[in-house]
Amino acid sequence: MDSVVQLQRQLADYTTSLYNEGILDEQFTQLQQLQDESNPEFVVEVVSLFFEDSQRLLNEVTTALDQQSVDFTKVDAHVHQLKGSSSSIGAQRVQKLCIFFRNYCEDHNIEECRKCLQQVRIEYTLVKNKLQTLFKVTRAANSSRWWVNSYAMRGKEAKSREESEMGVQNL
């Protein structure tokens, strides 16, 4: 039982730290609120789409900035998309960097654009690692609770099994 409480606490603390550090904003909470029994993997699914999309966009931007003659409209279009998707999942730091990035695109400032790209890659990798850790801890907390539930059920009569299930769901 202690391990379940501990894991739950770890999960809560870890999640809070992500908000406090500005890595995630309240939009991520919106995603979590959309997850329910009919949509149990929603957060992981959306975030996975974000990872795939971001990787593609970052590669496109890198290629575009490597060209002899940089097409800043193209770069801006990709950064705009990245800004949008990071905003949609609550990846606050990535989103904010994209705003600066777009300004440099408008100024046609290739040096600043390249620096910005580096920073965006760093922040993106950070939020990706943090979210993957969050999912891991969540799975561990949920799985641990499942084991405790099934252990509690095993030693009981069928009648009292129903009662304990009710009790466990209320935890």
Next chain:
Amino acid sequence: MDCSSSTMGLDYEESPHVLAVDDSLVDRKLIESLLKNSNCIVTTAENGQRALELLGLGDRQHIINKKKKKKKDSKVNLIITDYCMPGMTGYELLKKLKESSDLKEIPVVIVSSENVPTRIKKCMKEGAQEFMLKPLQQSDIKKLRCHMTKFSKPTNGKLCMGS
């Protein structure tokens, strides 16, 4: 703030059909979930051209009409479209919809990540029902849900009790 049609005694279907148009896969998934959470039936399209095809205005019109004969409830009650899309923008899609005698009555909501007054004015002037800022939240959809009831039965004025 009760927008339930059952208290109004209407036979309006509880599940409006919404067409959501956005080039971003992440945003399509998000809006789909937000709408389903509000008991809407959702169809998504990744661009304006595809949206028009689904509505029966595209090149593949004959195919869509065939499908429509099979489905009874394919009628769309609301279109939500992103503004910034490659190819056809949300604004251009809005214009095309308002030019169509079949589709101009369907309310269109434009969403954008950017709060640009001239952009908003332009869309409202062209007949958009509402302009909303991204990222959309459940509260935004609840607001729209209330509007959808109103749009579906335009003759009945007593549909939305509050804002």
